[in-house]
Amino acid sequence: MARPSWPRAAASFNCSTACRIGAVRRWPTGWRRAFASAVIQPRLVRALRRERPAAVIMHxxxxxIIGAPAAWLAGIRxxxxxxxxAMGIFYKSLRPVHTVMGVLGLYRRIVFVGESARREADGLPRRFLDRCSVIPNTVDRVAGDGIAARARFGIPADATVLLNVGNLSAQKNQQILITAMADIPDAILAIAGDGPLAAELAYAAHGVGDRVRLIGRVPIDEIADVYAMADVFVFPSRYEGRPLALLEAATAGLPILASPIPENVEVVxxxxxxxxxxxxEGWTDAMQRAVKDREFREQLAEQTSRLDVGSNDTTIASYLRLMS
Known part of the structure; x- marks a missing residue:
């Protein structure tokens, strides 16, 4: 395995990166998790001791749960x-483990990317809450080439495009958009992303014809083009943290249709x-209205264009202050 390249200032990693460092192909299920942790953690400790980053940031x-003890053993303050x-939303059984690690100080700083996610920690011990901060996710405004994106994905220049961006999963709830498209003959729904429901959603989209386009995962340096090709952004998520896709749609000035979960309302x-x-039925009606009513779209777009969603420079400065 090639030696990982780490920045000297900080090491930032998620589960996939931790698995690569530990030479584990992917995070397993069931009882195999304990074995994987036993393999990954000592290798992670050695990597951190070798590279000596000033900070370790874990996502x-x-x-x-694997990285914090490893960083502590490696002497990373x-x-x-x-x-x-919200903490432990995927692995609810791990919420008590997170709590103990925060109370004991294995988590020295605990960051939530939005106020809604932070409120889920209310009621936890004071020693945990004293370590908590909110540093909102942000994105920078980047101009995109919508004409080029439509050509790349075979979407007619005069089509009205409804766009969704996100992991193809139950969380993102794209199935409801595909179902609604059965009654919207004069528009195209483009869904950018990949994930565990890719095959299921592709099968559902087949029943609607070419009015639903699953365009796959888009490289980060091309995502602005995808937003630029859209007329409306549709986002029916069941739960979020502080959704980057919604922030990106807002910075692109798109009219937005969204589910009223607290995390979405916090952003827009x-x-x-x-x-x-x-x-x-509500999504079908709203999408039909957005397609047919230009004034409705323009009113929503005007509102999103006035939103202040911050900038990446602000986020970076907040993390530097936190770790100073």
Whole structure:
């Protein structure tokens, strides 16, 4: 295995990176997790001792639970865990483990990417809460080439495009968008992303014809083009942290239809049109209106264009202050 390249200032990793360092192909299921942890952790300790980063920043349940003790054993003082969702939402049985690690100080700094995710920690011990901070996710405004993106994905220049960006999963709830498209003949739904429901959603999309395009995972340096090709952003997620896709849509000035979960409302406030994530008829009506009513789209776009979603420079400065 090639030796990982680490920045001297900080080492930042998620579960996948921790697995690569430990020479484990992917995070296993069931009882094999204990074996994988036993393999990964000592190798991670050796890597951290060798590279001596000033800080270790850990993203996600598994990376935090494996990485924080490893960083402590390696003598790394600044151990920062970042919660992109409510703590323990994927592995609820691990919530007590997170709590103990925070109380004992294995987590020296605990960051939540939004106020909604942070509120899920209310009621935990004071020694845990004293380590908590909120540093919102942000994105920078980047101009994209929508004409080039439409040509790349075979979308007609005069088509009205509804766009969703995200992991193809139950969390993102793209199935409701595909179902709604059965009654929207004069638009195209483009879904950018990959994930565990890719085959299932492709099968569902086949029944709607070429009005639903699963365009796959888009490289980060091309994602601005995808937003630029869209007329409306649709986001029916069931839960989030502080969704980057919604931030990107807002910075692109797109009209937004979204589910009214607290995390979405925290990002775009009154600038979006909200529909319950399980309301198929509501999503069908809202998407039809967005396609047919230009004035409705323009009103929503004007509201999103006035949003202040911060910048990456602000986020970086906040992390530097936290670790100073």
């Amino acid at each position: 996600g349940d598994i990376a935090q 600044q151990r920062v865990v970042v919660n992109h969702l 406030g009154t600038a979006a049109y909200y529909i319950d994530g399980d309301d198929v």
